[in-house]
Amino acid sequence: MAKLWHIFRLMMRGEAKSLWRGLLLSALVLMMGAALLGLSGWFIVAASAAGLLGTGAVFDVFRPSAMVRFLAIGRTATRYGERILTHDATLRALTRLRVTLLSGLAKRSHERLIRLRGAQALNRIIADVDALDGVPLRLFLPLIAGGATQLLALLFLSWLVDWRVALPIFLIFTFGALAVLLWGIRRARVPSRRAEAAAQAFRTRFIDLLTSREDLALYGQLPDQSEACLSAEARRQAAATATDFVERQAGAALMVISALAAAVALWIGGDLAQAGVITPAQAAIGFFAALALMETVAPLRRAVAEMGRMIGAARRVIALTEGALQEGQGADPELSRATPVQLRFDQVGFARNGAQPVIEGFDLSLGASEWVALKGPSGVGKSTVLLMAAGALAPTQGQVTLNGQPVTELAPGTVTLVGQRAALIQGSIAENLRLAAPEADDAALHAALRAVALDEVIAAKGGLETGLGPRGAGLSGGETRRLVLARALLKQPSVLLLDEPTEGLDHPTAERVLAGIRAALPQAVILMAAHRAEEQGAADKIVTLG
Amino acid sequence: MLSALLAREKSAIGLASWLSALSGFLWLPQAALVAATFSHLLLGEGGVRVGTGVLSFLGFAALRLILNYLAEGLLFRAGQAIVTQMRQEILAREGQNLGTSALGGPGALAALAGEKLDALLPYITRYTPAQKRVMTVPFAILALAFWQSWAVGLVFVIAGPLIPVFMALVGYAAKEASERQMQEIGSLGDLLVDRLAALADIRLLGAAPRLIERFDRSADDLRSRTMAVLRIAFLSSTVLELFAALGVAMVAVWVGFSLLGELSWGAWGGGITPWAGIFLLLLAPDYFQPLRDLSAAWHDKAAALAVAGELAKWQDHEAETLLGTGAKRAPLSGPATVRLSGVAVRRGGRKIIYPDAEIAPGQRVALSGPSGAGKTTLLRLIAGLDRPAAGTIMVAGQPLSDETADGWRARLGWMPQAPMFLARSLRHNIAFGAPLSPDLLSETALEGVLKSLPKGDLTILGETGGGLSGGEARRVMLARALAARPDVVLADEPTADLDHETAERVTEALLALAERGATLIVATHDPKLIAKMDRVIDVAPAGRDAQEATHG
Numbered sequence A: 001m002a003k004l005w006h007i008f009r010l011m012m013r014g015e016a017k018s019l020w021r022g023l024l025l026s027a028l029v030l031m032m033g034a035a036l037l038g039l040s041g042w043f044i045v046a047a048s049a050a051g052l053l054g055t056g057a058v059f060d061v062f063r064p065s066a067m068v069r070f071l072a073i074g075r076t077a078t079r080y081g082e083r084i085l086t087h088d089a090t091l092r093a094l095t096r097l098r099v100t101l102l103s104g105l106a107k108r109s110h111e112r113l114i115r116l117r118g119a120q121a122l123n124r125i126i127a128d129v130d131a132l133d134g135v136p137l138r139l140f141l142p143l144i145a146g147g148a149t150q151l152l153a154l155l156f157l158s159w160l161v162d163w164r165v166a167l168p169i170f171l172i173f174t175f176g177a178l179a180v181l182l183w184g185i186r187r188a189r190v191p192s193r194r195a196e197a198a199a200q201a202f203r204t205r206f207i208d209l210l211t212s213r214e215d216l217a218l219y220g221q222l223p224d225q226s227e228a229c230l231s232a233e234a235r236r237q238a239a240a241t242a243t244d245f246v247e248r249q250a251g252a253a254l255m256v257i258s259a260l261a262a263a264v265a266l267w268i269g270g271d272l273a274q275a276g277v278i279t280p281a282q283a284a285i286g287f288f289a290a291l292a293l294m295e296t297v298a299p300l301r302r303a304v305a306e307m308g309r310m311i312g313a314a315r316r317v318i319a320l321t322e323g324a325l326q327e328g329q330g331a332d333p334e335l336s337r338a339t340p341v342q343l344r345f346d347q348v349g350f351a352r353n354g355a356q357p358v359i360e361g362f363d364l365s366l367g368a369s370e371w372v373a374l375k376g377p378s379g380v381g382k383s384t385v386l387l388m389a390a391g392a393l394a395p396t397q398g399q400v401t402l403n404g405q406p407v408t409e410l411a412p413g414t415v416t417l418v419g420q421r422a423a424l425i426q427g428s429i430a431e432n433l434r435l436a437a438p439e440a441d442d443a444a445l446h447a448a449l450r451a452v453a454l455d456e457v458i459a460a461k462g463g464l465e466t467g468l469g470p471r472g473a474g475l476s477g478g479e480t481r482r483l484v485l486a487r488a489l490l491k492q493p494s495v496l497l498l499d500e501p502t503e504g505l506d507h508p509t510a511e512r513v514l515a516g517i518r519a520a521l522p523q524a525v526i527l528m529a530a531h532r533a534e535e536q537g538a539a540d541k542i543v544t545l546g
Numbered sequence B: 001m002l003s004a005l006l007a008r009e010k011s012a013i014g015l016a017s018w019l020s021a022l023s024g025f026l027w028l029p030q031a032a033l034v035a036a037t038f039s040h041l042l043l044g045e046g047g048v049r050v051g052t053g054v055l056s057f058l059g060f061a062a063l064r065l066i067l068n069y070l071a072e073g074l075l076f077r078a079g080q081a082i083v084t085q086m087r088q089e090i091l092a093r094e095g096q097n098l099g100t101s102a103l104g105g106p107g108a109l110a111a112l113a114g115e116k117l118d119a120l121l122p123y124i125t126r127y128t129p130a131q132k133r134v135m136t137v138p139f140a141i142l143a144l145a146f147w148q149s150w151a152v153g154l155v156f157v158i159a160g161p162l163i164p165v166f167m168a169l170v171g172y173a174a175k176e177a178s179e180r181q182m183q184e185i186g187s188l189g190d191l192l193v194d195r196l197a198a199l200a201d202i203r204l205l206g207a208a209p210r211l212i213e214r215f216d217r218s219a220d221d222l223r224s225r226t227m228a229v230l231r232i233a234f235l236s237s238t239v240l241e242l243f244a245a246l247g248v249a250m251v252a253v254w255v256g257f258s259l260l261g262e263l264s265w266g267a268w269g270g271g272i273t274p275w276a277g278i279f280l281l282l283l284a285p286d287y288f289q290p291l292r293d294l295s296a297a298w299h300d301k302a303a304a305l306a307v308a309g310e311l312a313k314w315q316d317h318e319a320e321t322l323l324g325t326g327a328k329r330a331p332l333s334g335p336a337t338v339r340l341s342g343v344a345v346r347r348g349g350r351k352i353i354y355p356d357a358e359i360a361p362g363q364r365v366a367l368s369g370p371s372g373a374g375k376t377t378l379l380r381l382i383a384g385l386d387r388p389a390a391g392t393i394m395v396a397g398q399p400l401s402d403e404t405a406d407g408w409r410a411r412l413g414w415m416p417q418a419p420m421f422l423a424r425s426l427r428h429n430i431a432f433g434a435p436l437s438p439d440l441l442s443e444t445a446l447e448g449v450l451k452s453l454p455k456g457d458l459t460i461l462g463e464t465g466g467g468l469s470g471g472e473a474r475r476v477m478l479a480r481a482l483a484a485r486p487d488v489v490l491a492d493e494p495t496a497d498l499d500h501e502t503a504e505r506v507t508e509a510l511l512a513l514a515e516r517g518a519t520l521i522v523a524t525h526d527p528k529l530i531a532k533m534d535r536v537i538d539v540a541p542a543g544r545d546a547q548e549a550t551h552g
């Protein structure tokens, strides 16, 4: 519950005004509803009493009937306003939450980021946030508005009818609803949480199935993965059925409470009327108002069902938003392009907490137009050196500076790194290229493609607007590699870091690509991890690690 | 499509709808009793006494409650059954398809199989019973109203039909808005699944702020589309409530005036009794209630229609399918020969024609050719992942077909060019549940790698192996291929991303397998690896002639 309150306050932060107004209107709707039914009941019974007594002529019919019309129309209009306000505010708050979560993910350390799986993030940003819409709409707003209405009804009914009618109604509704809420939550929390967890597991497994189905088919694992998806779905169905069971019981209990409150109002009111303490018309106010007050507790049914799901989602979302604040990296001004650059490694070392250092006491200095290749066996730390140069990994000893400024303080992307794993996205070739340089025109894109010997291939495929599938499907391995290189060239970086740039390319293509890179970036500092002879041949200098 | 879906649980839905209508009907005697109680209070005689009134009020309330409870339970189960069945169908079909679906990538499909299918539930549990109540309850109330007062009956008759007319007008807009909302949900899913997996690279390019901006726009788009749907839903139910409120208010005013004796028209034979007045007032809201329920569920219907539309689109799309089912089968018998004759495929506008070739069991073959020549495509053809446009592929003496593909794949080991990892332990990614043998790990030089990982072989890696270096990820793929004890290994650039020493080890492992009699088919540019093969099949790009070279 504390988590939910935290989330509610988080959501209120930007939308406080709308939510307050929405809250006010929701309470107003409930109150007008009770007033409307109470007044109508009183009006009919009082009118028939007056008719029976023959005093109909002096009975004021106009004011009550005008009130009835006013309440009827006013309530409808208020309800519309309330719904629009609260839903709009909630959706806005959720959208903001999604963006916060994504920014939080984007600030994660490189090490954690490369392990991020799309489906997992989807569960956080979409499913968990979706689960939270109930926090204001079906939990806090109805609870607060309903409570306020009940209190007001207690006061008014005591005044208009009799406290002996008003108090039981109030007690039955408030204690009854609270009891149902607590009992329901206790029983539904676990299945509701499980249903959501299973739904998320289904999503992860299904996305896995779709992205790896060829590998799975090859090893005869496709039915197994389908089976895993189905078992998640079966678990979800079972948990959802259990949740629904409790939800329906809670709904029935709330109906019982409402019926009980109305029956008690009828009973006590009737007795008092018979005893002459109040008029039958006053008794009618109590009964009809009690019928209308049912609306104050009805929404709790959904709250019971969703509580487990909301709490789970709130926990995960809060953890992520807090993580986002801790891991925050400052983005500082970009380096001006005019100055000749100087990349320096000063006694740089790196060790993962406590483990054997990957690299120690590394010194290197590179000036403009210099191209250095790093060689050494696998695992010696070539990629680590590159990541530190890109500022994606903070050295545990020494520092890497660009023109005297530590690279970790530069805005991400100032130093451009092309990693070993090519990451393309679904969308056109142009879209993929413009990830790096959004303003680049088509001529620049063609030039970059030409530099990596890809222009003809892309032209044959239908040009820049050719669409690629998920993760860039539709290109061969070498073509993917070259497209990623072209993307880096488009950025026109003053420092380019390459991790095995021509891996998977045939000899002539590799030579053409390396020459193309040099020609495209004559001024740049290039540092490259390389095992291939072609790559080492292209460099001005070779540094051996290990 | 929607009605076809509902037909699967027709009897349960029908029964539940009737139960819910019955519960609506029971309000009629219940209201009559309440009216009789007040009439007793007013007149001091006749009607029903307070005690009896209270008890029977509770009795009817209990009865209605039970009926509703049962109806809801039935509807929920029926809805769940339909949704789960559809999920199973999507799963069964998508498991066989290759490439992207009509709706988009994995994110969009997961949205369809996930939250969108769930959108069918409210339609089933709320809309269908409301529809039944609308067709029944108001008519009974109308008859009772006319029995007591033609004026009240007239109010009902006039106000009632306005509602369906209005709903029909709203319906069209609601459907369109829901369709747009559903589309946006799908594309947001795709945007995230694809870009988040690449987020590390996107940030290295300095493009993270732009991605966040773009996502902000898309999320806001989804919000405004959802709001558009809700606006229509709220507006329509407000208008209905207004009709209902006006109707009830008119009835109340007429009843009040009649009871006062101010009005002498509208009822049969002069005035009405207090009982009738109270009874009519209690009935009036319930005349409109089913219509209000229906309008409140109207956007559920619109959403369900939009989902059904997407399902139909998904069903109509004929995707290319995998050969066979991808299940574990008994290995195809016979010597593991591969024969290509006249094989060709289309790739975009290009046609790749492969040379005819016969690969004997135990042979070591390199596929070479420039980047984009079609080496990977040939490996995929041999593995039964793609269907050739022309020609036949014979494996173990039989044509590779839907019948033989699974058995053939049971004899294969596969090293893809781009490693992919499931969201399961590394151990599962290597041996699919079987234990990892120490030999396997040492052969692929993975022991050290497993030790350095925080959770060892239970680590869950990123989709493309994030958490391992490129060379390590490739060695995991090798280990996976070896763990399958293959007769034929199809390896795509097995030595890419590896330094000489490790490349040497990987090559050794592959050759050792060949020593034991396995066939090696390797797509590679690595001259050292090529040199160790028995022969080279040159996969030439269009325009150049394919040729075959044999080493001595």
Ligand SMILES: Nc1ncnc2c1ncn2[C@@H]1O[C@H](COP(=O)(O)OP(=O)(O)OP(=O)(O)O)[C@@H](O)[C@H]1O
Binding pocket: A473, A474, A475, A476, A477, A478, A479, A504, A505, B347, B348, B369, B370, B371, B372, B373, B374, B375, B376, B377, B378, B417, B523
């Ligand atoms: N899914 C696809 N849809 C359409 N075209 C594709 C697809 N995959 C690959 N291609 C195209 O088919 C051709 C052959 O691709 P293939 O992957 O077989 O090449 P390759 O010889 O393995 O190249 P590389 O050495 O670069 O890996 C290329 O032109 C490529 O662009």
Ligand SMILES: [Mg+2]
Binding pocket: A476, A477, A478, B375, B376, B377, B417, B492, B523
């Ligand atoms: Mg390839």
